[in-house]
Amino acid sequence: MPTVLITGANRGLGLEFARQYAADNWRVIATCRKPTLASKLIQIRGDITILPLDVTDFSAIEATSEILQAEKIDVLLNNAGIYDPNKKGLRKTDFDLWAKMLRINVLAPLKIIESFTPQVTSSDKKMIVSISSLLGSITANDTGGQYAYRSSKAALNSINKSLSVDLAVKGVISIVISPGWVRTDMGGPEAALGPVESVAGIRRVIDSLQLVDNGKFFNFDGSSINW
Numbered sequence: 192m193p194t195v196l197i198t199g200a201n202r203g204l205g206l207e208f209a210r211q212y213a214a215d216n217w218r219v220i221a222t223c224r225k226p227t228l229a230s231k232l233i234q235i236r237g238d239i240t241i242l243p244l245d246v247t248d249f250s251a252i253e254a255t256s257e258i259l260q261a262e263k264i265d266v267l268l269n270n271a272g273i274y275d276p277n278k279k280g281l282r283k284t285d286f287d288l289w290a291k292m293l294r295i296n297v298l299a300p301l302k303i304i305e306s307f308t309p310q311v312t313s314s315d316k317k318m319i320v321s322i323s324s325l326l327g328s329i330t331a332n333d334t335g336g337q338y339a340y341r342s343s344k345a346a347l348n349s350i351n352k353s354l355s356v357d358l359a360v361k362g363v364i365s366i367v368i369s370p371g372w373v374r375t376d377m378g379g380p381e382a383a384l385g386p387v388e389s390v391a392g393i394r395r396v397i398d399s400l401q402l403v404d405n406g407k408f409f410n411f412d413g414s415s416i417n418w
């Protein structure tokens with residue numbers, strides 16, 4: 192069966208990805224900051240390996256890649272991310288939080304991709320999927336604010352575009368995808384979608400990916416999002 196590696200798999204969308212892929216008999220490599228506290232993740236049955244990984248720790252990313260050097264990773268899922276719930280406007284940006292956010296939402300996904308490219312290129316599916324956001328779309332921004340989070344996801348989108356060009360020669364399909372507005376700790380209780388529906392939609396998109404989709408920005412329902 193195929194293998195998926197998920198970052199931030201202890202709660203929210205990452206946990207749901209681990210649940211659904213394990214239930215579908217995939218091999219799941221679930222990473223999270225504190226596995227011993229990941230009570231819901233630990234309960235998942237199936238072919239699942241849980242490893243500690245704080246994505247801001249680049250040495251740890253390299254060490255984890257070493258541990259997993261014999262694995263073939265069909266889908267590398269950059270899911271871990273943070274948000275500024277205060278939706279701050281002009282002159283109210285928390286610049287320290289923004290710097291932290293850029294490391295988690297932007298730098299870490301590229302470091303993970305660079306570190307795990309050998310395991311992805313040796314797999315059958317050769318897919319890299321990074322969880323972006325509609326808030327990363329410059330075209331769709333008609334409400335302003337959210338300088339930190341919007342720019343972090345726009346940068347992630349830009350990284351994906353370069354990646355899709357650079358790794359095309361190796362047959363890798365690399366996409367960014369918005370999960371919709373989802374009821375997780377990040378999305379809050381008022382969000383429109385449950386994690387089950389969002390993740391099922393993203394998995395359908397992943398299942399249907401073709402080489403022609405390389406570099407695209409998708410919504411969880413399979414439609415395209417403008418940059």
Ligand SMILES: NC(=O)c1ccc[n+]([C@@H]2O[C@H](COP(=O)([O-])OP(=O)(O)OC[C@H]3O[C@@H](n4cnc5c(N)ncnc54)[C@H](OP(=O)(O)O)[C@@H]3O)[C@@H](O)[C@H]2O)c1
Pocket residue numbers: 198199200201202203204205223224225244245246247269270271272273274295322323324325369370371372373374375376377378379382
């Ligand atoms: N929910 C939404 O409406 C929504 C909308 C658009 C995009 N997204 C994106 O979807 C992804 C998942 O979001 P979510 O809704 O599931 O958020 P969430 O419920 O807040 O979960 C975030 C996950 O990221 C992990 N994480 C944060 N910092 C980390 C670090 N330094 N190292 C490793 N893991 C770290 C968290 O781990 P800890 O428990 O250790 O903090 C947690 O597992 C994110 O990239 C987010 O930007 C979500």
